[in-house]
Amino acid sequence: MSRVSISLTFLVGVLPYVLAQSPLYGQWYSQCIPGSATTSSTTVPITVPSPTSTSKTSTAPTSTPTSASKANYWFNFGDSYSQTGFNITGPLPNSANPIGNPDFPGWSATGGANWVGYVTGTYNNSLLYTYNYAYGGATIDANLVTPYEPTVLSLTDQVNQFLTTVASKPATTPWTSSNALFSVWIGVNDIGNSYYNSGDRSAFSDTLLSAYFALVQKLYNAGGRNFLFANVPPIDRSPLMLAQSADAQALEKSVIGTFNTKLAAKISAFAAANTGTKTFLWDSNAQFTTILNAPTSYGFQDATSFGSAANMFWGNNYHPSTYANKFFGQTVGQTVLAKTIW
Ligand SMILES: *[C@@H]1O[C@H](CO)[C@@H](O)[C@H](O)[C@H]1NC(C)=O
Numbered sequence: 001m002s003r004v005s006i007s008l009t010f011l012v013g014v015l016p017y018v019l020a021q022s023p024l025y026g027q028w029y030s031q032c033i034p035g036s037a038t039t040s041s042t043t044v045p046i047t048v049p050s051p052t053s054t055s056k057t058s059t060a061p062t063s064t065p066t067s068a069s070k071a072n073y074w075f076n077f078g079d080s081y082s083q084t085g086f087n088i089t090g091p092l093p094n095s096a097n098p099i100g101n102p103d104f105p106g107w108s109a110t111g112g113a114n115w116v117g118y119v120t121g122t123y124n125n126s127l128l129y130t131y132n133y134a135y136g137g138a139t140i141d142a143n144l145v146t147p148y149e150p151t152v153l154s155l156t157d158q159v160n161q162f163l164t165t166v167a168s169k170p171a172t173t174p175w176t177s178s179n180a181l182f183s184v185w186i187g188v189n190d191i192g193n194s195y196y197n198s199g200d201r202s203a204f205s206d207t208l209l210s211a212y213f214a215l216v217q218k219l220y221n222a223g224g225r226n227f228l229f230a231n232v233p234p235i236d237r238s239p240l241m242l243a244q245s246a247d248a249q250a251l252e253k254s255v256i257g258t259f260n261t262k263l264a265a266k267i268s269a270f271a272a273a274n275t276g277t278k279t280f281l282w283d284s285n286a287q288f289t290t291i292l293n294a295p296t297s298y299g300f301q302d303a304t305s306f307g308s309a310a311n312m313f314w315g316n317n318y319h320p321s322t323y324a325n326k327f328f329g330q331t332v333g334q335t336v337l338a339k340t341i342w
């Protein structure tokens, strides 16, 4: 019980610090604020509003990409670690811009290309048209973990957006089961906004993962057969969390560990239950850990500083920099997806 009150105290203290960082990154910064659900007295001014607005309604795409027939397709879902600011009602991915809109590499959490940009444009194994539904602050289901702002498009919203737009394989987006990759990197906010709660955290991870894989099942039912998953990185080692108590860090680390173990089992069970499925797992937790344990080997000053310089692993206090994302994109493109068409 005392753990709960300690957590609430540190969360209130932490919020202004998070917000203080947001203007540094210009046009786009969607926050993943831990604990926003429990800090009702704290207002969260969004100094850099989402350029893609706040509507949750999806309408059919109207633009026509060129050379679509030669491309392979990538449908990505996630949070600020993956967001590029794509709006399905704007121009779709095309030969001049493989992410459709906004201009490549899009609006990432810390500026510059994130791993999605690097996989799409640098470490791609073919021409990829990337439909990136990822949305900053996303949780799996807003009814399970409240996002920092009600307008955030959850994984549930993102999958619904896909299902109501290009899932039907319109002429503008001629994807097939064999040329399309589906990917999900989610959980940072689900855990960041809930790890300190009372109750059985392991059972709650099961609840989260059931909701998660009900959505993956919908993607399979729509024709998806190739799935890339990423587990939850060690956000307990983010500068935001390093400013908190060792107990808070250890607790979050343990919740992440349990979630990731269960995620791996869920992926196996999903593949076993659905014929024709091919799954890939990018162990983001392992890659972050490897780099953070030996930052200078990767050109980073240390594991704890953050900023916009090229020798920073962290671009701000809760998100890796574009320089770190380059390593992630390289691993995904050249190792996890090696020998695939993506
Ligand atoms: C996408 O852009 C349209 C038109 O500008 C806007 O109405 C809509 O709200 C945007 N959608 C999202 C999800 O931001």
Ligand SMILES: *[C@@H]1O[C@H](CO)[C@@H](O)[C@H](O)[C@H]1NC(C)=O
Binding pocket: 098, 120, 121, 122, 124, 125, 126, 127, 128
């Ligand atoms: C990778 O993507 C870029 C940008 O769309 C494209 O120009 C390039 O041809 C692609 N690489 C391969 C191997 O197809």
